[in-house]
Amino acid sequence: MQQLLAAAAAMQSQLMSAQQELAEAEIEGTAGGGLVRATVNGQGELVDLSIDAAAIDAADPQESAQTISDLVLAAYRDACRAVDDLQQETMAPFAAGFGAGEGGGQGLGGLPDLSGLPGFPGASGGAGQSGLAAEPESPAEDPPSSER
Numbered sequence: 240m241q242q243l244l245a246a247a248a249a250m251q252s253q254l255m256s257a258q259q260e261l262a263e264a265e266i267e268g269t270a271g272g273g274l275v276r277a278t279v280n281g282q283g284e285l286v287d288l289s290i291d292a293a294a295i296d297a298a299d300p301q302e303s304a305q306t307i308s309d310l311v312l313a314a315y316r317d318a319c320r321a322v323d324d325l326q327q328e329t330m331a332p333f334a335a336g337f338g339a340g341e342g343g344g345q346g347l348g349g350l351p352d353l354s355g356l357p358g359f360p361g362a363s364g365g366a367g368q369s370g371l372a373a374e375p376e377s378p379a380e381d382p383p384s385s386e387r
Contacts, residue, residue, distance in 0.1 A: 250333065257329050264325060268318025270310040277314035283322055285315060 261281035268277045274294040278287035294310060296303045 254333055257333070261326060261329055264322075266318050266321045266325060268314045268316065268321060270313035270317060271306075275307070275310040275314040277311065277318045279315070279318040279322055281322060281325065283319055288314075 264281035265278050265286060266281070268279070269275065270277075271294060274291045276287075276289045277285060280286050288311065290307060290311070294303070294307055296306075
């Protein structure tokens, strides 16, 4: 039990450190070949935006405004995708530590995966069913990517 508590405390400390690192990260996204640059923090908040003067066509201000609007959205989305990638990369070791990754059967730094025990989070049922896998998610909960 002491080892489990020590492992949980170490995992919590590492998780808090990773979350702080993500919060402080700043990621840049671009669009239009670099005409627009959007910088977001690790929480997806826009912290800076720059628009190159070459994106502005003085001869057609209406079209210029629409183009810039589209480029700003594209740059922001590019930055958000990069933030999502960074979050997944940073948090993947923690998900694997809780048995969510590949290699099954091991959780919290090599300690046994307890998710099959009755009453434990992720348990699949009552007595006598401790080794069974949980039911797969229904398609209604996770629509195919074409519907997202």
